[in-house]
Amino acid sequence: MSAVLAAPSPAAVAGGPGWPTGENPHPNAVHAPALPPRASAPGTARNSGKLPIVGGHKATEAPPYIAALYKGGSFACTASLVAAHWVLTADHCIGGSLSVRVGSLQRESGGQTANVTQQLSEPSGSDIALLRIDKDVQAQYPALGGSGDATTGTRERVYGYGYTRSDWSQLSDVLKYSEGTIYDSRCNVLGASLCIENDGDTAGGDSGGPMLNDAGKLIGTCTAGNKPTDGSGFGAYSDITRYRSWIDRTIGQ
Template identity: 35%
Template structure:
């Protein structure tokens, strides 16, 4: 599988963006669990992001016509699916416009979707807190397909760094799992609010999520949310 990479710095370690380049070989997944985490049975706010009909990233629906994902997921001929934890299922909607700031992106949908939307945080989580991450990313570090069922894992906030475009990001390490390819754009939650958007990871134990709080006024100005 060809993986689209972008390198940045995390101290002295290289990290990679978590998007999956579109490919036809994404039909099934023999091991639908996050790397060290578990699967989710219900997440009405979860969004699957597609480029030219192929799954590439995760995201969240934050209002009837708005999906929040990562900037490095943006491509031509984009669409989303919402309303199912199973990749390839759910209500499909085309993307009519995209907006970006730092490594966050807003997708305007051509169809209004009524569901439970992801609530957004106005402050970053505290260092030392346990947060939850979600996504349909790859289920091992190499040789795996994206997950067929939405995954979750618990991570612990260790500090703050920059995302793939230089914006503020929440740095965390694994408690029982890690984000990887395909989790890009997926959410990090603290106390029931979305605090982050998956940007980069080191392929071992550390992941960086773009700060929702820092970009909150921009999200509001574009989407009204």
């Protein structure tokens, strides 16, 4: 359920708190935006028959806030509408000409569409960004999590339109989701601190997609997954609860 940005060196994903010094349990972790079809790596699809979030579930109803993010007209990432004219996504997904499709099960049709007029990176350097869109989209927005809502052991659900195969190929036509638990809320994978173990693996195209806890609060956005996926249900999400003051101040504009 995710997509690729660029593969960092193993040193770039060294273990953070909770991992023994020098041990990196996710040496294949990379950012998870979608590549243009022509750039997809061939690879060997270990789970080639499964759906994205690789091995997750096909959604039967789209959350009204879910968004597909396009760069230059091509699908790149997943995102969330958090106010009438603001969308939350991963910082590594932004740049260039962006547009969104909000509230659709289908990656390439349905919902409401809007163009992005402003792109704002979270100022401390986290993998979080807010995008202002050119019209108000009326929808039910998710409540944003706060202190204590994203901790080790928290049950969660994540959404994305990402790749369906373990080698990060074949984008899904429909929204997918997976469910599981935050097994470490202080990990460090490309700066993301919420590491999960789910019934589906995060993959390219899932970047920027939402994580919600079992109270339905939005607590994270997708930063990384393993490429190729390994069936562990791994994904790394940036903890938005740490940046609530910036998010609240920005979407209040």
